[in-house]
Amino acid sequence: MTGNKHKINKTQPLILKSKSLQRRGLHIAGSIFIGYYFLPSLLPYNIPRTIILYAIIPLVIGIELYRWNNREHQLNNLLRDYEKSRPASFSYFAIGSIILLLYFPQYISIPCILSTAFCDPIIGITKQKNKQFIGYLTGFFLSSILFNLAWNSTTMTISLTAAMIGASNSMIAEYKSSFYIDDDFLMQLLPAILLIIFAYVLTTFSLPLPSQLISSLL
Numbered sequence: 001m002t003g004n005k006h007k008i009n010k011t012q013p014l015i016l017k018s019k020s021l022q023r024r025g026l027h028i029a030g031s032i033f034i035g036y037y038f039l040p041s042l043l044p045y046n047i048p049r050t051i052i053l054y055a056i057i058p059l060v061i062g063i064e065l066y067r068w069n070n071r072e073h074q075l076n077n078l079l080r081d082y083e084k085s086r087p088a089s090f091s092y093f094a095i096g097s098i099i100l101l102l103y104f105p106q107y108i109s110i111p112c113i114l115s116t117a118f119c120d121p122i123i124g125i126t127k128q129k130n131k132q133f134i135g136y137l138t139g140f141f142l143s144s145i146l147f148n149l150a151w152n153s154t155t156m157t158i159s160l161t162a163a164m165i166g167a168s169n170s171m172i173a174e175y176k177s178s179f180y181i182d183d184d185f186l187m188q189l190l191p192a193i194l195l196i197i198f199a200y201v202l203t204t205f206s207l208p209l210p211s212q213l214i215s216s217l218l
Contacts, residue, residue, distance in 0.1 A: 022078055024121040026090060027184075031117040033097040034110055037214040053098045060091050082179060092182035093117075096189055107210035108195045111150040115143040115170050116187040123174055136171050143167035147191075153211045158202065165198055166191040 039049045064087055079088055093116065100109035119139035126135025147166035151159035169191040177183030199209055 020124075024124065026078070027093070027121045028117055030090070030093045030097065030184075031114055033094075033101065033113055034214075036101050037106060037110075050102065053101055056094060056098060060094050064088065064091055086179065087182075089182050089184045093184035093188075096185040096187075100188055100192055104192050104196060105199075105209075106213045107150045108192050108199070110213055111143075111146040111166060112170070112188045112192045112195075115146050115166070115191075116184060118146075119143050119170065120174060120183060120187060136175070139174070140167050140171050143170045150213060151210045154208045158207065159210075162195060162198060165194050169194055 036049065036052065039052070041049055043049055043051070067088065083089060096116070097109075097113050100112055104112075119142055122142065123132075123135040123139045126132060126138070144163040144167035148159050148163035151162040154162075170187050173186035173190040174183045177186050202209055
């Protein structure tokens with residue numbers, strides 16, 4: 001009996017580590033939303049590509065309803081305890097990404113989505129190792145690179161300013177997230193809102209805005 005207990009206690013950290021890795025992987029997979037920009041503006045039968053984004057919303061709602069009605073479903077095993085009594089983080093991520101893709105230009109939406117997809121897992125891992133400061137510093141550095149690259153077609157001053165606005169507020173959103181508004185949502189929308197205000201100020205003073213990132217490559 002004691003041997004069985006010892007075996008169970010020994011396997012629990014491995015199970016938790018596996019779940020944590022799966023959550024991180026799911027998080028990073030959120031960057032696939034960027035693939036939306038590679039789709040043609042009009043799908044077959046002249047259907048606008050935005051229909052895909054609108055279709056994801058009921059899909060997310062359906063997954064949430066299914067999860068709530070099937071508490072023992074394997075999907076719930078990937079979630080943190082507090083997510084079992086509110087919408088899951090991946091749902092917040094999906095809705096945040098959809099809002100960005102629908103209403104924000106690429107030079108804002110792309111770095112906001114990528115920053116959330118990659119920086120949040122990095123911060124989460126370092127928190128587990130009691131190295132929170134290093135996590136936020138690494139997250140800020142990576143996030144600032146992404147925002148700087150997205151705004152690189154403007155002047156250096158503008159791109160660096162945008163990078164500081166985007167990265168700092170992304171980290172603030174991660175740090176200040178609440179039970180009701182997940183950081184996967186805030187990390188995307190808070191920097192996006194502030195950057196769209198920054199872009200408005202630039203246009204007011206006839207200063208250059210970045211070019212569209214992916215559309216300029218196609």
